[in-house]
Amino acid sequence: MPNFPAVFGDTKFRYIAKSDTGEILIKVTQKDEEFFLQIKQKDDKYLVKAEKITRPSQVVFLQQALRDFRDLCGCEATYSNIEPQKTKNKKRYEVLKDIDFFASDFENDKEIWIEVGFGSGRHLLHLAKANPNIKFIGIEIHKPSIEQVAKSCELQNIQNIYVLDYDARIFLEFMEANSVGKIFVHFPVPWDKKPQRRVISNDFINESIRVLKKDGQLELRTDSDKYFKYSLEEFLKLNKTDLHVKKNQQSAISSKYEDRWVKQEKDIYDIIMINQEKSVSEGAIGKISFDDLFDFTKIKEKFANITKRDRDSFLHVEDIFSVDENNGMIKISFGASSKNERAYVLFSKDSTRYFPDNILKTKSNKRAHGLLNGWLKEISGE
Ligand SMILES: C[S@@+](CC[C@H](N)C(=O)[O-])C[C@H]1O[C@@H](n2cnc3c(N)ncnc32)[C@H](O)[C@@H]1O
Structure with missing residues (x-):
């Protein structure tokens, strides 16, 4: 093992850190980015690889650091996959945003509507085309659906949708109080066996109330009578609320799921909660960091x-x-x-x-x- 700190090529190797459980980390700086390399001993060999939590923004930084480490140590690589490879250029769609965008750059300059779990995106695309002055945020966790809807936005030149790959149960935290006109949750997964994964919950309803404008609405549409009953109970836990329940109402645009359930003659339920109050704006959370020095x-x-x-x-x-x-x-x-x-x-x-x-x-x-x-x-x- 070399002495630290050390420099080789473009890479600065700052220090080595060891845990009592035998893990070894090396702090590296490459092109102004800091990350760890992880070393694992296997018999008389060492496996040096990226540490998962602190990966650099580009894989080429990591590959360069690994090559520089190999050469700094003067060791022989019995196996490696660190030579630069032609990586496929994945298309980056303009409508696709990450959570940092909503945490810092998103502007509340227009009416905002949110669709949670947009799936095939039929409803979201339809609404966005019909309401060009509204900003739509579509949240999904299923990657192929995200890709498909982002592609449709580009092909159809739709510019008022922001697509986000994120868990909708936490997303509302990033929105300002009284900033959203409508939230749609259409045909959410009922998660009968894992209720903790459901989108509708007490926390979600309360966060919706916080972010919705006065008279804004949260709309749940479901084919599952269990989920409908569960959700109704959750809504009714509120001290005061304005709820509208509908059964088998046709919507302006039906999703793939809806078509399937209608064919099977299943009942479809809507619960619409109209927000009655203006919420008090909470201060921004601010940077999460330490004020004190710890020894x-x-x-x-x-x-x-x-x-x-x-x-x-x-x-x-x-x-x-x-x-x-x-x-x-x-x-x-x-x-x-x-x-x-x-x-x-x-x-x-x-x-x-x-x-x-x-x-x-x-x-x-x-x-x-x-x-x-x-x-x-x-x-x-x-
Ligand atoms: C049954 S599909 C319905 C899709 C669409 N709304 C429709 O009506 O066709 C439910 C969708 O919600 C998404 N989903 C499930 N949990 C989610 C979560 N926590 N955050 C965002 N999307 C979620 C799933 O990936 C899935 O695409």
Whole structure:
């Protein structure tokens, strides 16, 4: 193993960190990007690869760092897949946005309508064409549907749709209070055996109320009488609400699912909740980072693999790595039970910071950060 820090070619190898469980990480800087390489020992050989949580934005940075590490060590590679390859250029559609766009760049300058789980996109595309002055956000987790709808937008030159690959149960957190006109949830998966995966829940209804304008509406359409009854009960848990229930009403455009259920003569139910109140705007969540400096020596002394919970948020501290007596990091997973994130927290004499540091500003991440901050204070005796 070389001495750290070291430089080879374009790559700076900052330090090596080791965990008690035998994991080895090397901190690397390539073209202003920081990431870890991970080393695993297998008999008398070493496997050096990308560390999953901190992958760089481009695979070529990683390949270059791996080649530079091989040459820095002067080791012989018995197997490698790090030579530059011709990678297929995946088409990037303009309508496809990632969650960071909604967290920081999305402008609420027009009426917004949201469709959750748009599937084939028939309803979303129809609405967007019929309402060119409205901004549509379509949220899906099924990649082929996302690709297909993004492609249709491009082919049909539809410019008022933003397509997002994200879990809709968390997405509403990114929208401002009183900013949305309509939310459509059409034929959601009923998840009879895993109810925790359902889109409609108490949290989702309350978040909808927060983001909907006064008189805005949340529209559920389902063919499942179980899901209909479950959802109605959830809506009725509200202290005060304006609900409209309909059965077998034809809609302006029917989706593939709807066609199938109608053919099978299944009943179709709508629940429409009209929002009655203007919600109080909450302040922005702000950057999730540490105000205090934590002493790595103390953290190491009291370290434990803990799990903590606060409502739907959790924190799991997985491992600790030491660079030297005063420097090191912990590996954590955290966030909402339905959408967890993973990161490291790096400790040095002059900083305590997340790595990667672009922690999404969600309420569940903020709560998990509170759990971590509290635990770090507790074990470092502050
Ligand atoms: C039964 S399909 C209905 C599709 C479409 N709304 C229609 O009526 O044809 C349900 C869709 O919801 C999507 N979905 C399920 N859970 C989701 C979630 N948490 N966030 C976003 N989309 C989700 C699924 O991928 C699927 O495409």
